[in-house]
Amino acid sequence: MTDFDIVSPDAIANGQATDAYFERTEETLEAAGRNPHVVAEVTADQFSGEGFELLAGVKDAAHLLTGLPVDVDTVPEGRLFDGGPVMRLSGNYLDFARYETALLGFLSHASGVATAALDVRTAAPESLVLSFGARHVHPSIAAMVERSALVAGLDGFSHVAAGDVLGREASGTMPHALVICFGPGEQEAAWRAFDETVDDSVPRVALCDTYSDEVDEVRRAVEAMDRLDSVRLDTTSSRRGDFRHILREVRWALDGDGREDVDIFASGGLGPADLRELRDVADGFGVGGYVSNANPVDFALDIVEVEGVAGAKRGKLGGVKEVYRTGDGRHEVRRRDDPAPEDGDALLEPLIRDGELVDGIDLSLDAAAARTEADAALCGYGEE
Template structure:
């Protein structure tokens, strides 16, 4: 059977997951007999911008550097940052030159997803948030998606294999495919079959928008499952959605009118922070997909800032080893590591 197009973990650990010019750099330096002791820093912005991002991917980075003849200092996984270095490497350049591509890949993508997850959490601080975005990425990095979502404040995720790797049970409801498999007009059969088949520890969340009006399907689900119904999920496609807030308020009204205040509302389908802010008072929880999994990577770069103890940098970059401080007002300050930081600043 043909293999998937996946670079193996062994290739990554051996430095093979690199750009060609790093291979040629190693070849050139070895031929010239040069292997300077350097300090290199990973940064996204040289100075604070006023916008915080979430640092993620450091556990994979630590595995990458295990056993290499270098010292690495970094922010904690999940720590907020705004400008300045997030990771520093000190050691002979040839010890880590081949690993720059993989290192930046680990950090950039995970940090982008964790940052977008945090923005979703800020938009709905008291809501249940589940990550539904693994279907948008290569399956080999599904656990990275789900872990990044957790770092950003999500309550859970849907991917089963990611749950096995991360030691957490996957969450979810039911797909339209299940309802459609029972045929149009037989939604209640699908809901009851789910209730009969699935372990009772799994919440009974009925998908209620497959064939009919959302309110109609919700009330039918309430009748079909009775007290077993925990929640209903509305995942109406955008072309049929209309005023989703009004739909949810109507659903809530009709449930309450029938004494089903206990049934909670769960919404999914192309949601971002603006949607969460709009709907957080009319729904209990949200399934968020592409906003996290399709996040733009943080634009990290790795730059040499010292060579054999002397400041060095390319044009447009800041030379010298640096330290980032958290200031009393909650901001960040970047300074040279051998100088005093700001008053009341914490490194």
């Protein structure tokens, strides 16, 4: 037993983070003297046409599989997929069987979060958008959530420990709790205390909806703080009313007071539809549960070839496949032996050969984010 319900990295690396039936399968195959060479593919949808999703989690998958006597090809992290395999493993089945559970978990959860974050990114492409949702998930996966959000192109995140893991600094200024600790009527004291205490590198963002009307608190914050970069409105839905109208009122008041330099930041239960509606009246957004609580992509790993012979379970497409991005942004799935589309770019690339990472593979966050930006533009992801 441990104090926290967290599976350790060692347990993941040595294959203990598996489903029990893989242990039973190992016992059975070993007893039967069977360990065929197979090709297995990680796939969500068999055919294209179900809609693009964003692949993430490849870095963790690569570290999981490195050292096993297998060959692995993958769609690079940060590329969009629409049917067909995103990863292919070749090797003797018992050499990787018990790692299926962790492999699918790495890819499924991160890809779901990244896809949701891309929905948000494309809804407000010119706005500052931060990931605020780590509080909605188990803390052991906060770094996965924040990394996936960055892969999709979000501008930052809130979780401090995730920042330590990723080598990035977390963002954030003040919660309602800070203002409430000073009490009703003492908002100015809270804002001034913050301004006088935190490092100068931290943006001066005043939370302006704790006790009174948003316009009233914004004007008071402007008077109270010598430096004010932005005001944040995080009004609860039960008191929000027409949020767009409130934001427009705040902008009107700021401009009328000669404070066009003060930005407006909105947060609180927002999703892509909200950002589309508000992106012309707010300068930035904090998005929480829509990203962090995203449904995982329903990946499965299926054997599609045994000892060189194509085959698969009922309902799955047998035989080794390739996937392509065409010049007009479409996604095509073909048999590996079939000709490639005339203008097709093969998406599956070598990742691991005989247990070793292929030279030159770039698993960095920056590289993945750059691929996302390029692929989303090519495929028209999120276009209305």
